[in-house]
Amino acid sequence: MTAEKSLYKYALLAGLALCALPMPSVRAEETPSPIVPFVIPNGRPGEEEIREIVRTLHANGYGQFMPYPSTGLDYGYLGEDFFRMMGWFIDEARRLGLKVWLYDEFNWPSGSAHGRVPAENADCLYRELIAVTNAAGDVSWQTLVSREKNVDNDCLDTNNLEPESVTRFLELTHQAYARHFGRDMGTVIRGFFTDEPGHCSSAWRLRRPPNQALALPYWRSMEDDYAAATGGRAFRADCIEELKAGTLATGEALRTWTAIRSARYRQSYFDRIAAFCASNGLVSTGHIYEEHAPAECARVNGLPLRTLEGLTKPGIDLVFSNAGPGYEWLTLALGQSAAWHRGRPGSVELFALGPCDLTFAMMRRQYWLAALFGIDTYFQSLYHQCARRFETKDSYAMFTSPAQPWFGESRLLHDEARKAAAWAKKPQVCALAVVYPQRTAGACALARRPAPDLAGLCRTLSWNGFNYLLIEEDEKTGLPHVLDWQGTNLVDRATGARLVGAEAILDWAERRLGRRRTPGRIVRDYLDGSRVTVDVAACSVMVETKGGESDGAPPPASASRDVRPGAEAGWRLKLDGPSRRRVWFWTSNVGPVVNRPWESGPKAKAANQRRDQPDNSAKVTLEEDLKGVRFVLRTAGKDRLSVTLDGKPLDFSEEATSLVYSFNEICRETKPVDLAAGEHILVLSGGRDGKMFFPALWMVGDFAERAPGRLSPLPASVGLGSLAAAGLGSFAGTATYSTEATFARGERLAVDGGGAVVRVRYGGRDLGARGWDPFAWEIPPDLAGRKLPLEIDVITSVRPIFGSDKSPDACLNHSLWVESTLADPSPVGLRRVTAETVRDDARPASTTSL
Structure with missing residues (x-):
């Protein structure tokens, strides 16, 4: 550098x-x-x-x-x-x-x-x-x-x-x-x-x-x-x-x-x-x-x-x-x-x-x-x-x-x-x-007039990798370059020249600071000659030292091949828990947004005017008989909820153990229920199901949902792709994919888990977990050339237990301040597995320890 x-x-x-x-x-x-x-x-x-x-x-x-x-x-x-x-x-x-x-x-x-x-x-x-x-x-x-x-x-x-x-x-x-x-x-x-x-x-x-x-x-x-x-x-x-x-x-x-x-x-x-x-x-x-x-x-x-x-x-x-x-x-x-x-x-x-x-x-x-x-x-x-x-x-x-x-x-x-x-x-x-025009901003706010666009200036400089220090209006500074304000106009303090618009600001910064803009990469140089760069979109971090060593990007692969399960129908799949399917109770009675003085109006889901089932009901269709299903009811809160299944009341007499930590504590559940193939109707009484993170009811068991509202038994094996594509969109936990594989000496394993945390075991040896790129594991030399068990854990977030707010049955009486980080349906799952070859001369002799 x-x-x-x-x-x-x-x-x-x-x-x-x-x-x-x-x-x-x-x-x-x-x-x-x-x-x-x-x-x-x-x-x-x-x-x-x-x-x-x-x-x-x-x-x-x-x-x-x-x-x-x-x-x-x-x-x-x-x-x-x-x-x-x-x-x-x-x-x-x-x-x-x-x-x-x-x-x-x-x-x-x-x-x-x-x-x-x-x-x-x-x-x-x-x-x-x-x-x-x-x-x-x-x-x-x-x-x-x-x-x-x-x-x-x-x-x-x-x-x-x-x-x-x-x-x-x-x-x-x-x-x-x-x-x-x-x-x-x-x-x-x-x-x-x-x-x-x-x-x-x-x-x-x-x-x-x-x-x-x-x-x-x-x-x-x-x-x-x-x-x-x-x-x-x-x-x-x-x-x-x-x-x-x-x-x-x-x-x-x-x-x-x-x-x-x-x-x-x-x-x-x-x-x-x-x-x-x-x-x-x-x-x-x-x-x-x-x-x-x-x-x-x-x-x-x-x-x-x-x-x-x-x-x-x-x-x-x-x-x-x-x-x-x-x-x-x-x-x-x-x-x-x-x-x-x-x-x-x-x-x-x-x-x-x-x-x-x-x-x-x-x-x-x-x-x-x-x-x-x-x-x-x-x-x-x-x-x-x-x-x-x-x-x-x-x-x-x-x-x-x-x-x-x-x-x-x-x-x-x-x-x-x-x-x-x-x-x-x-x-x-x-x-x-950069001068923070605090007094001017305060006066403009109180007088209800436009204030200097300091936030816009910071967005322009930061997003393009320029480092700067905010100072007060009357603060002395030994820094050679100062951006100041005349009213709401941005100026170069040394020359008085006005800078209008992002391009003018960036051109000025490149000339004065002697470095080019780096859109989307936040860069810091340090007095010891090192540099750290964060690529915002890629969520990557690169550290470079004065001696030229770097830590962040793995050496590129010179060749790669897909790792496939061989003659089997697919990857063997084991889940560490059941599917926890949020039951959305459809209602036409979607009221205004509540307790939000800055928001008003009904939620858009009110347009979903279904006529094939009553209010506060949910319909589920089983393609085959399902055994051992539990229903879990939220009992905390002001509402006193109850649920009927096909017209008969469900008995929530059991302490809840089927959900996750902190949600079991607010629920009760049924004993295991065997359900016959066909259509079933659930009806909620005593309240409404209108809160994203406070569901009224879950349906818990070993089942998949490949189409909305249609449940089937779990697959014994799956191909590559997301859990949602395999019908497991409501699964939250660790999904273990296994097969037997052989790796040549010098190969490494690379996995795409759709953004999830991934842990790998090969030949009975734990090779560790990864939470970000590179999702790559070196194969121990003593295990190379042998056909051995390969297990890949894909570890999800808790998000699937709340269902999708984009479900056709979802009727929220409030807005969500932030959307899910991942796409809907979620991409999490075993999406690709490859064996990569890295040339010896491409491997770093040493890496910088952070």
Whole structure:
């Protein structure tokens, strides 16, 4: 690779070694995994249940975790039963050598102690100051107090700009934890995680006057703070003057307000939490709200860079995982810059919206993307102790728990996350600063005018491989190139030249930075001469060292041949569990989207006006008799469901064991039922089946479904292709394909599993698992030339148990925030098996260890 010596010089002289902390001296396998699962306890879990969760995490390589008090937990939040449960988590972690992070709220946003703070003191309720104009242009002022509940937390919103709000919040949460677990702070307990404390969704429900001209978050000393910052000027008078002049978005009043709001936010909330954590040997981390949208982020957080730096380990929230040109590149850049200003790597919350069929390759890509932006700790969703939460949190799902068939292969993720985290600590080359127009963005947001397109600029630069550092408007920088703003126009600070459009920006970057754009490849150069490239679409990672060695792409095959099962009809197939077919109960009564104030209207499935069966019914046709079928009914939730089969009630008297972890806990099942060939009708009573991740009924057994609604016995052998093509689209688990095969010396085995995790055994020897390309295994020389048993495990995600929202019978009463990662039907299965020959001179003499 080409050494850009001039850029190294700038980086060294300017002190821009991003997060330049010492590299770890221990071996990678001894470094605790940087993956931190959110663990959600539900109901009233007993001591053994909690300790078993910690033991399971430990057994699967997780070195730290964070209990997440959330919907479905029946212990009173912050009560004695709650702290007793937390004690079980912490005690078992101490015994096993794991670390614990403490989440500082119930659900989110942080700051209210699940509504207790504003419920105890009306002065702590969220407020807005509203400017109203009349037909004559006169301006009057109103103060609105929110007494509506937060959409996400079902409680009143607190005002974290009021010191007494935060004082009470700290008393109820952080100080209460210290009283119970003070001896573990700084040892077992690593720190506190705060989550979107400025997110007051009850503001969406405020009844604002239709002729409002301005609405902004308010605290009681706001106007005094403004006067102190402006030499005695009056905030309302300044706003009225700028309103009448039409300069509210470009004047100084709202720019100044944005800055004092940030200072207030830091002083009242973030700095006090950081001080508490520091005094107890803890780290404060978490993230703010709306990082991806500059205007809204500034409106809610003031100066986002300065606010986020109030955390000792600044964090971000990568809500989505579908990285591409329009991704949350500003969020990543904000995290990188806040971490650099803090002088330590940051953290990230990953996969909150799933989807739950994310491949290992996609998860690995997200770790590396975060690492390239200086982030070394990966809070990951979600370890559900039971699935009750999906009764209300029904639009997205992700599982980092035994519910995922791949959970036992988590060490693949740990090893890769460790490698990525190590690179997050290395000093990078950077020659470009980008000004974050925080005050302008805040003023534009409040005045409801277009703001500078910082998000678009970050998308353009990041997607094309350019590294840059966000800086504040008045921040001095030693970097040689600075992109700044004049109003909403982007300019080269050195020349004043305007840059309009992506092509102009990229042409400028290529000329000034001395490197070509790399669309879709995120590139980082390091001061030691190494380079890391993440190919976003391919989910690949390439590491190159100064000496020219590389790690990432396998040597190409000089020849290949298909591995076939010989004279057999196909690959022998063994499944480690039954098919778990979600039963969709068709209904014409599809109502409006519920509990989503930002959405309205009926779901599109209402167009499916079938007339051949009654509402709340499902039809299934058996091509042959099926024995030992079980029906599994969801019993958790407000509905009291019952089901009839061909007019006769089903008896759900058995404890559920046929589903997966966390779903058995919310269900009951029938004894095995033998079903005759032909058509059968199931009818649901007592409620509706309208939630994607909270099904009403499953049909479980050894069957295949090659056509919708038509079931047949399992195949004994299959050809190459997806599980769905073999009728096993509702199977979630490990599918083992076996045959006998012979490999010549020097050949390697290559497998296409449709994106799934694949494990190979040959000649009775475990050759290991792969979660991303290259899905290739070297054949041990002592096994070459012999016809031996070959077993290939294809390990799915949990996604198939929920059925397809594109099924003709699917009737959801809510929208899905994210689509499945994989195609529908899923491509997972044994799609191709080849023996590849690699020339000896193509094999690397050595590879770079990450």
